[in-house]
Each structure stands twice: as C-alpha cells, then as structure tokens.
Amino acid sequence: MANRILSLDVLRGFALFGLVIVNAPFFAAPLVSVANPTYGPLAVDGAALWSWAIPHVFFEYKSVALFTMLFGVSLYLVGGESGDPARSPVLRRRLGWLALFGLLHGALVWFGDILLSYAIAGAIILGARSWPVSRLLSVGTALVLLSAALLAALVLWQSGLPPAELAAMKAMAWSPTASQHADQLAAFRSDLASTQLANAGLWAELQVQILVLLTPRTAGLMMIGLALFRTGFLSGEATNRTYLRFIAVGALALAGLAWNGFGIIAADFPMIRTQGWGNLVSSLLSPFVALAYAAGLILLLRSARLRPLTSALAATGRMAFTNYITQSLVLSMLFWSGRGLGLYGELSRPAVIAIAAGLFAVQVGCSVLWLKRFGKGPLEVLWRRLSGDPAIPARATWHEPPLAIESCGLTKRYGRQVAVQDVSLTVPVGATYGFLGPNGAGKTTTIRMLLGLVRPSEGAVAIFGHDVQRDRMKAARQVGALLEARATYDHLSGRSNLDMTRRLLKLPASEVDRVLALVRLDHAAHRRVGHYSLGMRQRLGLARALLGRPRLLILDEPLNGLDPEGIAEMRETIRALPETAGITVFLSSHLLSEVEQVASHIGLMRAGRLVAQGPLAEFRQLAAPDLILRTSDMRRTSELLGSQPLRFETVREGLRLVGSGTDSKAARVARLVAGAGIEIYELTPQRTDLEQLYNRFAAGEAA
Structure with missing residues (x-):
C-alpha cells in the first residue's frame, strides 16, 4: 500500500x-x-x-x-x-x-x-x-x-x-x-x-x-x-x-x-x-x-x-x-x-x-x-x-495504547477543489468501523490517504501507532485492503488465484486454506473464478486481502453491485472477522442500512468532512426514537401539534414525531391529543435507523 x-x-x-x-x-x-x-x-x-x-x-x-x-x-x-x-x-x-x-x-x-x-x-x-x-x-x-x-x-x-x-x-x-x-x-x-x-x-x-x-x-x-x-x-x-x-x-x-x-x-x-x-x-x-x-x-x-x-x-x-x-x-x-x-x-x-x-x-x-x-x-x-509547508506537521503524538487507525486533520486538495477537509479518525482496535456517506463524500480519497496511496495536503495518519508517512513499511505490514478495483484470472481456480499472491508475499501454502475458510469459500476453492457469482468474487478479493494475517482490514465499498444474496453473504463474512480472526475492520459504504447490521462504530462523512463518529450505540442514545401517531382525526391532530414545540411530518402510517419517542414526550403527546377529545388509534415509538441518524447529524440536528 x-x-x-x-x-x-x-x-x-x-x-x-x-x-x-x-x-x-x-x-x-x-x-x-x-x-x-x-x-x-x-x-x-x-x-x-x-x-x-x-x-x-x-x-x-x-x-x-x-x-x-x-x-x-x-x-x-x-x-x-x-x-x-x-x-x-x-x-x-x-x-x-x-x-x-x-x-x-x-x-x-x-x-x-x-x-x-x-x-x-x-x-x-x-x-x-x-x-x-x-x-x-x-x-x-x-x-x-x-x-x-x-x-x-x-x-x-x-x-x-x-x-x-x-x-x-x-x-x-x-x-x-x-x-x-x-x-x-x-x-x-x-x-x-x-x-x-x-x-x-x-x-x-x-x-x-x-x-x-x-x-x-x-x-x-x-x-x-x-x-x-x-x-x-x-x-x-x-x-x-x-x-x-x-x-x-x-x-x-x-x-x-x-x-x-x-x-x-x-x-x-x-x-x-x-x-x-x-x-x-x-x-x-x-x-x-x-x-x-x-x-x-x-x-x-x-x-x-x-x-x-x-x-x-x-x-x-x-x-x-x-x-x-x-x-x-x-x-x-x-x-x-x-x-x-x-x-x-x-x-x-x-x-x-x-x-x-x-x-x-x-x-x-x-x-x-x-x-x-x-x-x-x-x-x-x-x-x-522555512517554506511554510503545512503538509509536514510537527511530530504527531499518537494514543497509547495505539488505536487501529488514528488521523489528525487529514486534508486533500486537488487544485482549488477540496476533496477532504480536516478528517480526524479514531478507530479502536477490534472494532468494525462503518465509514459512511454518499458517493462523492470523500470516503475513497480518505482511504487512499490512510493507505499511503495519496499524500495528504495537510495532516497525518497512524496505523497501530506507526505514522504512515514516517514508518511506511511498519504501517503497511499491518494492513490488508480490498479496494474497488479487483483483478482476478477467470480461467484459474480461486485457490490458484490466491496462491499466486501467496507466492509473491513469500507466505506458507497453509495461508490459502486459512483465508478460504475465513471467507467461507473452501467448498468452491477448485472451481474456476469465471464461474463464481459476483458475491463469491468479492469474497475471493477479501480472502486475498487477508493473506499474511493483517491486523487491520480496509474495505472500500465491498457491497457495491452485489445482489441481495451476495450482500447477505459478504455481510456475514465481515461480521465474523473481528471475533474469529481478531481483525479490526474499516468498512466504507453508502449502503447505510447494510453497514448498520455489522458495525460497532461509525463515522459519518458529508461533503469531504467527518460530521460525527463514535460507537453506534451512543449515536442511538443521542438521537431519541421517533413516535408514530395515528388518530381518529388527523387534520385536527396536525393543527393541535402545530401549536406545540414539536417536529413532525406526515407519513403513510400517520404522523411521525421526530425524536419524541421518550416516555415523557409520549405521555405529553397522549395527554394533549386525548384532552382535545381525539381518539388515539396508535402511539408507538420507532427506532431511528442509521440513515435517519446520518441525515440528522449531517444537518447538525442531533440532540
């Protein structure tokens, strides 16, 4: 890398x-x-x-x-x-x-x-x-x-x-x-x-x-x-x-x-x-x-x-x-x-x-x-x-014990365009970190800076405490990566494809069997890659990244282009890696709902900036669940709630009261509606999913 x-x-x-x-x-x-x-x-x-x-x-x-x-x-x-x-x-x-x-x-x-x-x-x-x-x-x-x-x-x-x-x-x-x-x-x-x-x-x-x-x-x-x-x-x-x-x-x-x-x-x-x-x-x-x-x-x-x-x-x-x-x-x-x-x-x-x-x-x-x-x-x-070069910061002081990934003020400019600005990541060891954002948010550029493939215009990054600019080889030895561009030899078997990489890395032959088992491709190891489904090809690329027992796995949009079955297979494989192989996973994606099912930590990117990051559980605690309200008279209910300091929107189920799913707010809404003589048919909290969390934090609306 x-x-x-x-x-x-x-x-x-x-x-x-x-x-x-x-x-x-x-x-x-x-x-x-x-x-x-x-x-x-x-x-x-x-x-x-x-x-x-x-x-x-x-x-x-x-x-x-x-x-x-x-x-x-x-x-x-x-x-x-x-x-x-x-x-x-x-x-x-x-x-x-x-x-x-x-x-x-x-x-x-x-x-x-x-x-x-x-x-x-x-x-x-x-x-x-x-x-x-x-x-x-x-x-x-x-x-x-x-x-x-x-x-x-x-x-x-x-x-x-x-x-x-x-x-x-x-x-x-x-x-x-x-x-x-x-x-x-x-x-x-x-x-x-x-x-x-x-x-x-x-x-x-x-x-x-x-x-x-x-x-x-x-x-x-x-x-x-x-x-x-x-x-x-x-x-x-x-x-x-x-x-x-x-x-x-x-x-x-x-x-x-x-x-x-x-x-x-x-x-x-x-x-x-x-x-x-x-x-x-x-x-x-x-x-x-x-x-x-x-x-x-x-x-x-x-x-x-x-x-x-x-x-x-x-x-x-x-x-x-x-x-x-x-x-x-x-x-x-x-x-x-x-x-x-x-x-x-x-x-x-x-x-x-x-x-x-x-x-x-x-x-x-x-x-x-x-x-x-x-x-x-x-x-x-x-x-x-003397030249006033901001790309070479003072010697960084990294966390002890080191984080799997830690960056300080990563910025990348291409001419007058700022692709990534002031991104400071903290990825704990053993986490599955979902790096989320829409296409064009700066995820891939950030990943390339983490891998040393692109030089930051400003800032620094360390992998397990090894500065990527100063200790390149030590940092690179810790990492396996699966980027969007994946090359395979379709006329060869999955095992042969991996064996070619294994020989280049001077690894023992047993490594191929180990990574095939990790990604659950051992049953198809002798089949030609040309006969693999897209999901199997993706898992083969993942197996290649796992050769050499890296401590950190960086995946850039690994779910792109997969059908529902392939997404489910890849998701289960990624979910098991921290526990079965002791690997920290850094996963970038724009498919928020899928990442939500595997990530323990998330970072939210928008327009080149890191909007927020932290454990997924803490995000959910910060953003109270919404409240779905359905009554006998929705028009009068809307007028009544419009006079209160509440945020709501009309949905198919009725009204969604944003962030009002706490017990105290739900009780207040129930008293207000019932006191006006309106019958309540439904009043249920609805868990905020990752996509809603992203939208709120991106807009600066999280509590």
Whole structure:
C-alpha cells in the first residue's frame, strides 16, 4: 500500500550512493587529475583501472540523471497541479530557499553543487506539472537532446581549433606543468581562507557551464521523471514485464557505455575522446541506464527477502537533502586543509573510492537510527518549515495504547477543489468501523490517504501507532485492503488465484486454506473464478486481502453491485472477522442500512468532512426514537401539534414525531391529543435507523 512513496525513497537512496562515488575524487585532488586518469595523484595503472572504469561506466551521469528525475516527481508531490492555490506558493517558496541553499553550499562548501541548477530548472518547468504524459515525455526528450547538441557543438569546436591553440588547451586542462600543478595543490592545502577562496572561484567558473549546458538537460529529465511517475513506473506500480523491458534496454545502453569506456582506456585517455565524445555518449545513454537501475530496484523492493536492504536504502533516500549536504561537508573536511585532515592530493583513486563507499555506509546506518528516533531529517524539516509547508506537521503524538487507525486533520486538495477537509479518525482496535456517506463524500480519497496511496495536503495518519508517512513499511505490514478495483484470472481456480499472491508475499501454502475458510469459500476453492457469482468474487478479493494475517482490514465499498444474496453473504463474512480472526475492520459504504447490521462504530462523512463518529450505540442514545401517531382525526391532530414545540411530518402510517419517542414526550403527546377529545388509534415509538441518524447529524440536528 505504501510502496508508491517507498519506491521513490529507495531510488533516491541508491542515487545518493552513485553521487558520493562520482563526487569524492573532486574533493580529493585537482580537477585536471579527476578529468585525466593518467595525471597526478589520481592517476591509474593497470591494477587500478577499475577505480576509473566502474564509476565512469556505472555511475557517472546515471546517478545525477536518476536523482534529477526524482526531483521532477517531487515538484508534483509538493506543489500538486499547476495553479493549485494552496500548494503552488509552497513549491515556489521551497524552490527559492533551495536556490539560496545552493548559493551558500556552492560558494562555501562544494564547488560542484547542483542545488542551484535544480532550483532554476524547477522554476522553469513549474507550469508543466499539469501537462499530459505525452507532452512531458516529448518536451523533456527534446530538452535532453538540446543539451546533448550543445555539448556536441562544444566538442566539435574544440576539435576544430588550430593545433597550437588545441595544444595550449591540453597543456592547461589535461597536462599542466609541474609549477601549475603545484599551484593547484597549494590552493586547497593552505589555510581556511585560501581554501574558501579557491572553492568560491571554482564554483563561479563551473556555474556558467552547469547553468548553460546542463539546465536544459536538468529540466528535461525532471519532465521525464514526472511523466514516468504518472504512468506508475517510478512509483512502483508498473508490471514486472514493463520493468524487465526497461532493464533489457538499460543493459544494452550499459554495454555501449562499457564499450566506449574500454575504447578510451585502449586509446590511453586522449583529451577530446575522454572528456568530449565520452561525456556526450554518457549524456545520451545514461537516462536509459538510470531507468534500468530504477526498474531493478523496484523489482528488489517486491522481494520480502531483501526487505532489510530496501528499507535501509529508503531511510537514506528519505533524508536525501541532509545526506547530500553531509557528504560534501565530510569529504571537504577529510581532504581540504583549514577544515580538517587535509589529505588533498595525497590519496590514490582506489583509496578515495573506498572512503566514499565507507561514508555512504555510515550514512545508511545513521539515517536508519535518526529516522527511528526523530521521524524526519533535520535539513528536510528546516527546508519545509522555512517554506511554510503545512503538509509536514510537527511530530504527531499518537494514543497509547495505539488505536487501529488514528488521523489528525487529514486534508486533500486537488487544485482549488477540496476533496477532504480536516478528517480526524479514531478507530479502536477490534472494532468494525462503518465509514459512511454518499458517493462523492470523500470516503475513497480518505482511504487512499490512510493507505499511503495519496499524500495528504495537510495532516497525518497512524496505523497501530506507526505514522504512515514516517514508518511506511511498519504501517503497511499491518494492513490488508480490498479496494474497488479487483483483478482476478477467470480461467484459474480461486485457490490458484490466491496462491499466486501467496507466492509473491513469500507466505506458507497453509495461508490459502486459512483465508478460504475465513471467507467461507473452501467448498468452491477448485472451481474456476469465471464461474463464481459476483458475491463469491468479492469474497475471493477479501480472502486475498487477508493473506499474511493483517491486523487491520480496509474495505472500500465491498457491497457495491452485489445482489441481495451476495450482500447477505459478504455481510456475514465481515461480521465474523473481528471475533474469529481478531481483525479490526474499516468498512466504507453508502449502503447505510447494510453497514448498520455489522458495525460497532461509525463515522459519518458529508461533503469531504467527518460530521460525527463514535460507537453506534451512543449515536442511538443521542438521537431519541421517533413516535408514530395515528388518530381518529388527523387534520385536527396536525393543527393541535402545530401549536406545540414539536417536529413532525406526515407519513403513510400517520404522523411521525421526530425524536419524541421518550416516555415523557409520549405521555405529553397522549395527554394533549386525548384532552382535545381525539381518539388515539396508535402511539408507538420507532427506532431511528442509521440513515435517519446520518441525515440528522449531517444537518447538525442531533440532540
């Protein structure tokens, strides 16, 4: 249920690993040594060629490409649709603060900063958030190709320089003299002031190249990322076949990059081929490899056996901003004088790569521990609060012992439309909670927020005390869900359908027999689903939701479309679950009379708001029963009661006196009518049903 956001966190965590591997050499030695693997302290020989080849083939450009696509997704998740009056200002403020962070981080800490370019590219494509997928893909691809064309033009210009000018360029950028090299080393081996000045100078020099050459590519990759999120690819909702196809295409692209890399090695790293055409090939093929990585990671995410790995990556990705800044701070303190150890220019490339991998491993452990204690990264909290983002509330304090479901001020806006507003649910453990309201009342949107499928515009929700935003996996493991969209294989038996899901969840075979018995389908387990009635199909979906022994079952309109017999079967199955399986049931429906027969607690939704909630018995106590009155002269009776402070209406049985079924009111009515000489034929209390209760509370009329 929570995999939609979880997959983004896992991908972000993996991208951070690639970033630190690629960036670390830039902190460790002069730029010329990073660019030219045959020069300076980072020079490689036959035994150490891997330390250049692996980052170049597997991470260079790919990690940034994946990270950039995910940033495009965040523009939508933070800002919603274009023109959203609530979210768009928050997004603009966040981009403004990101630009300021980028300026400070680049000038003071790390000259290769990408935050400023992200803020600028993000601001450029703000209006594209509501574009259709086809336009996002076409424009995004065009921008990536434009960036590649600019790079190709630059390489062609360099290649066409007169021999003397080209030789001078190579002498400066590829193989400087010993004195020039010494000056470059001295800049970061001096005191703090000199180091800061050298970093600021490099940052200013590189920003021109980053903003001119890379901004179109950055904006294009953001658009592509947003498009792929909307199709379900980056959110982990595509099919295995789709992901395998992307892996196949990415493998071909990776093979091309490997061929290009080994060609550069064989040619002994010539400048134009290494930095010019090599970078152009990486620029064009890296998005395909990045998407193959994403596909592979999402497939890993679906494996229960690898859950510790994916959970650790997710924690690291959830603190991506904090971890990115921390990487540059730690690396600068390790290598630059005036800040820390001052190892600049003293370590080999393999040693630098090992340090970068070790730093990431430490970040993984620290991220897991930090989130367990505080719930969000420190810089993430600072950034969002500076931006005035109401979607990230202060750390919620949930009930102890925890409720099955507890939400605080859940609100969801789509543009200017408010679908759900300020919904605060309290669902006790062991209850059957009827979540009631007409179609369009906001029930399904609320359920999707409970499951983590839709991000709230405001508010928070916890499942058995686990915050859905902060502890996604822990919350998701407690829940089974049956939503309106149900897929079955009609040519297979009910048992085979369940067995497919059971295998995906890595559950024992006995689970299928258990859930079939719970929903009373064991007698039809071997029949083809195509021969099932609609009620049996619904119970099969319920059985699938019960696999894995969830503590909470969320059902969205499970009675929709069923005939009376199917409704009765489903009703009896649901009614038995809390007692026979110890499961809390959260049931949404617009069929109030049916839910009344199974629910112990109810919540009443109207126009996106929770009108009232609580035990059903208390509702009935709050709303006194009506009184049915039939007399010998109904016209005179109506005139007589019209002069009293009583609410009544004409019904087929006579007069219905709303809320007048208490003993004292009934006696008062009897004295009044009999005193006027009117014979009373009937005076009986009538229990208020759930539909009448809903109407009263929705209108604010409950006593």
